[in-house]
Structures are given as C-alpha cells and as structure tokens.
Amino acid sequence: MAHPYMPNSTPDAKTAMMRAIGISDVDELFEQIPAGHLATEPIALDTGVRAEATVRRHVRRLLDRNDGCVENLNFLGAGCWQHYVPAVCDEIASRSEFLTPVWGTPSSDHGRNQAWFEYASQLGELVGMDFVGLPVYSWGAAAGHAIRMAARITGRHEVIVPDTLDPERLAVIRTYCGSGEVTLVLARHDPATGRLDPADVEAKLSDATAAVYFETPNHLGVIEAEAEKVARLARGHGAETIVGVDPISLGVLKPPSAYGADIAVGTTQPLGVHMNAGGGVGGFIATRDEERYAREYPTLQVSLAETTVPGQRTFGMTLFHQTSYGSREEGNDWTGNSVYLWTVVNAVYMALMGPQGFAGIGETIAANSAYAARRIGEIPGLRVLWPSGFFKEFVVDFGGTGRTVAEVNEALRARGIFGGKDLSPDFPELGQAALYCVTEIHTAEDITALVSALEEAVAA
Numbered sequence: 001m002a003h004p005y006m007p008n009s010t011p012d013a014k015t016a017m018m019r020a021i022g023i024s025d026v027d028e029l030f031e032q033i034p035a036g037h038l039a040t041e042p043i044a045l046d047t048g049v050r051a052e053a054t055v056r057r058h059v060r061r062l063l064d065r066n067d068g069c070v071e072n073l074n075f076l077g078a079g080c081w082q083h084y085v086p087a088v089c090d091e092i093a094s095r096s097e098f099l100t101p102v103w104g105t106p107s108s109d110h111g112r113n114q115a116w117f118e119y120a121s122q123l124g125e126l127v128g129m130d131f132v133g134l135p136v137y138s139w140g141a142a143a144g145h146a147i148r149m150a151a152r153i154t155g156r157h158e159v160i161v162p163d164t165l166d167p168e169r170l171a172v173i174r175t176y177c178g179s180g181e182v183t184l185v186l187a188r189h190d191p192a193t194g195r196l197d198p199a200d201v202e203a204k205l206s207d208a209t210a211a212v213y214f215e216t217p218n219h220l221g222v223i224e225a226e227a228e229k230v231a232r233l234a235r236g237h238g239a240e241t242i243v244g245v246d247p248i249s250l251g252v253l254k255p256p257s258a259y260g261a262d263i264a265v266g267t268t269q270p271l272g273v274h275m276n277a278g279g280g281v282g283g284f285i286a287t288r289d290e291e292r293y294a295r296e297y298p299t300l301q302v303s304l305a306e307t308t309v310p311g312q313r314t315f316g317m318t319l320f321h322q323t324s325y326g327s328r329e330e331g332n333d334w335t336g337n338s339v340y341l342w343t344v345v346n347a348v349y350m351a352l353m354g355p356q357g358f359a360g361i362g363e364t365i366a367a368n369s370a371y372a373a374r375r376i377g378e379i380p381g382l383r384v385l386w387p388s389g390f391f392k393e394f395v396v397d398f399g400g401t402g403r404t405v406a407e408v409n410e411a412l413r414a415r416g417i418f419g420g421k422d423l424s425p426d427f428p429e430l431g432q433a434a435l436y437c438v439t440e441i442h443t444a445e446d447i448t449a450l451v452s453a454l455e456e457a458v459a460a
Helices: 011-021 026-030 052-064 087-093 112-127 139-154 167-177 198-204 227-236 247-251 324-330 340-377 405-413 444-459
Strands: 158-162 183-187 209-215 240-245 263-267 283-287 301-306 313-318 383-385 393-397 433-437
Touching: 087 340, 112 247, 112 283, 112 301, 112 313, 112 340, 139 158, 139 167, 139 209, 139 240, 139 263, 139 283, 158 167, 167 183, 183 198, 198 227, 209 227, 227 240, 240 247, 247 340, 340 383, 340 393, 340 433, 340 444, 405 433, 405 444
Parallel strands: 158 183, 158 209, 209 240, 240 263
Antiparallel strands: 263 283, 301 313, 383 393, 393 433
C-alpha cells in the first residue's frame, strides 16, 4: 500500500526510480552495510493505527509519562543545561518565514540568510574570532570536524585531547577520526586541580601532532587556568590549538582567541535553546579570517555580497562548493544533519542579551554555583573537588557518606529533585562522585532545598 503522505511510494514510482539508477532491488543501495548488522527476523510491531485521534491519544499517554524539569528541581548538566529561554526566542522560531522554508533555495529566503549572518557575526564577536560557519549537529560533531580541519591544514595525523572529556563527546570525536585517519592521544589531568597537565601535554607533543584540543570550562566544570601555556606549547611544535567553550561563560571568561586558540568550537544549546529531551545541542566552529582555515571548513557560510544594483548588498552562501552540500562525497567532510532553525534562535538570544547581558548572566551563574558548592561542601561526609576555579558545574565527592551516587540520586528523586550526574561509571578514579550544575535559573531557596534533601539522603 502506498503511504498517503509520500507521493513516490507507489510500486510503479519505485520501479521507475530503480530503473533510472540501474538497480533491480532497493537492497542494492545498502550493500555497504555489513550482513551481520541486518535484521534476520521481522520486527514485531503492532498493526498501524490509521485514526489521527487514536494516534494523538496514544502519543499523549506516552508524553505524560515524562517527569521533566518544570515540575522538578534540576541540577543535571553535563552537556545539556537548563538555562532560561526568553519568550521572544520561541516567538521568532515559530514564525513561518523561519520555521517552514526549504533552506536550499533562494526563493525560500525570507530573512533567513540575514539571521544566519547575524548569528555568525555575534558568535564571532563572543568567541573573538572572525570566521564562523553555520552550526553542525553537536559540540562533539564540531570538535570532530575541527580536528579533521587541523589534520588537513598541518598534514599530520595525531591529536592530543584531555582525559577529562565528556565520554559521549569523546566517542563522537573518535568516530570522526575514522579507522586510523587521525589518532587520538589522551593527556592526563592533574588530580589536585582537575586541570590539564601541561607537562604531560608537552611530553606527548611530537612532529606528528596536528592539534591539541582542550575545553574550558572542561567537562567537570574546571576552568583551564594554564590554557595560554598549553597553546604556546602546541604552537612551538607547529600544531594547531583547538579550544572547546561554553559560550554562556564568555561574559566572565576570556574568549579563546585571547589565549592562543586557532580554532574555537563549542555548543550553541545555552543560547536560547530548550533542552528538548537532550536535543537542540548544536555545535559551532570559528577561526581567524584566514584562507588556510576558510578553505578547510566543511560547513555552510553566509556572507555579504554586492548585487547588480549599485549600492545594494545581499546575504548569500559562500564557499559552498567545498561542502558536502555542494560537492557531495568530494566535499571537505560530510556535515550530515544540522540545526539551522536553532541558529535563528541563537541570533535572537545573543542580540537580546548583548555584552552587558552576557556579563550579567555569567556573574549570576558564577555566584549561584559558588554558593551552592559552599553549602554542599558543609554537609558532613560531602566534599567538593576543586572548589575554586569552576564555572556552572562542579564535582561533589560522596565517598565520606558510605552511600553511592545512585542511592543518593534515588532519594533526591523521591523529593522531586534531579541530582548531579553520576560520574562513577565514566571516571572510576573519582570514586562515588557526581557532577552538579547550577545556572541562573536556580534561586537561594532552590539551593537550600537541595542541601536539605542531600542532608536527609546521606543520613538515611
């Protein structure tokens, strides 16, 4: 049966398309998939529901099973953070000229290209870089692309990364590095500070090093105080410096360009995007406006151009041919999915905040998280690792309580609180530790409620 919403799903249409590309079976299009990855038995699915009302009721029941961050206090972060999203962000994102256009056609541009240009301009000012591509799917995807950019620029094949990286982000980066195309070398962190150990970085630098990648704040919330030294070491060996940043921190922290970054990457999710059950986590790439960097971008760029009318300018794509959109498999990299609607939201958020707004929100987050860390550290049996030099997130050690993080988090959930992310599976050397996140949305009353719940949970 043809699908009612897919005009090309009829048997005749499928046969005509297969004949046009010279195949006799659709499975020929997927021959690159290993046989062991293919299902050998039919998937047991219920009979499809054709009534829209029935589907809506079913989906509503599924959604009602969610227990979200509106009705609970949330102290989870670790890559997707709860920040306040101004109402104007949702209002602009829902406008038809941004929500529904086909991105690739000039006829569908009803201000989209200008919004993308404003995004790139504002983000470039925020990170202190001149050349910004449209965002890719995630921070990990942006870091993976940047590492491959550095490998192409230098002609080298090794990249040094810290051992404190978010395991999920590290897995994405490994995927981008391929099977031996780029080799990752892990550099140790200093257990006393949580920061990258410059001496270990220096020991692992070589003529094969294409880049050193690190983040500040890092995955554990720690600010890399010796970032400039690490960048200097990389430069001394002819390697690029790639820095990952949380842009919401740049109202109070130096931009990566100020301490030697050649390529900056990071997340766009804190810039006006809801958590969306873990979605909305786009990633940006930014560099200096130099041809050797610009020519290696795999992403789309938007620039200003003169028109045939004297004195008139327009917004349009540039360097399109070097992307997978323009040259398919011959492009610099295959960019895959992206987050172009969130790009419009990011532009709205940054324009709304302005420099003073970023400074204000950064100071508020720093003050709130410092207050929370101090209060938590006063609870008997709890200890905040690296209590100075963090932003938004900090590590709490539960080793002195005799309770596991899982047990504590279960007790907190019973009190309507999402506790910190359990770090013990990914960082066993930290013992029973959790990563707590505090942002501008948290009040003194919220932190007091958390402290009281933690006191009860560890005493039980």
